[in-house]
């Protein structure tokens with residue numbers, strides 16, 4: 001892909017990702033955030049965070065299936081945008097839902113285990129956001145960095161669980177997200193299995209060559 005194409009793609013991602021926030025700000029300015037604005041804003045921010053997290057997780061499987069390399073150039077941007085929305089979602093819970101009342105927050109966490117699940121997902125995203133720079137990749141080393149960043153899958157699973165669990169009745173939407181996540185994980189697992197089989201074949205071929213020489 002050309003540099004111009006890459007820039008256009010990133011501008012498109014910024015525009016699409018920031019549209020839900022712009023819609024919320026417009027709704028606030030025009031006093032049009034439904035009869036329960038706090039719940040509405042919390043939900044919109046949570047759902048956008050989950051969508052962006054799944055979009056981040058879709059990039060490697062997309063490269064595996066298509067052979068294209070450009071999806072990987074969007075990974076850091078989409079991951080940071082997902083983190084940004086998750087932090088806003090959390091901030092609304094602290095500031096607007098609980099007005100910094102640590103007691104009621106503690107009660108909420110104790111009474112509603114799905115809050116703990118969401119909190120764990122957010123905590124897992126913190127080291128990933130902190131080590132997303134090129135400098136940190138170099139400092140950690142590619143292997144350790146990749147291993148650490150596999151936590152994003154755990155955050156995705158917890159994000160889906162948070163949504164499935166918080167719904168008071170069975171909703172189709174959280175299951176749609178969970179199914180997408182399972183499909184993405186299945187592609188990664190299939191690819192890892194393929195890599196292992198390929199390495200085993202290579203080792204076997206090497207042994208045969210060495211054996212035939214000896």
Ligand code: HEM
Nearest residue numbers: 042043046047049050086090093118119121122159163166
């Ligand atoms: C990566 C982290 C997180 C993700 C991906 C996430 C995602 C979501 C999603 C998808 C929803 C449902 C939206 C809808 O109904 O349309 C939601 C709702 C909610 N989340 Fe999160 N969340 C995360 C972290 C948190 C944290 C840290 C807290 C608070 C400590 C939290 C508190 C809530 C609350 C209070 C609701 C609204 C529940 C209701 O409507 O009754 N979430 N979240």
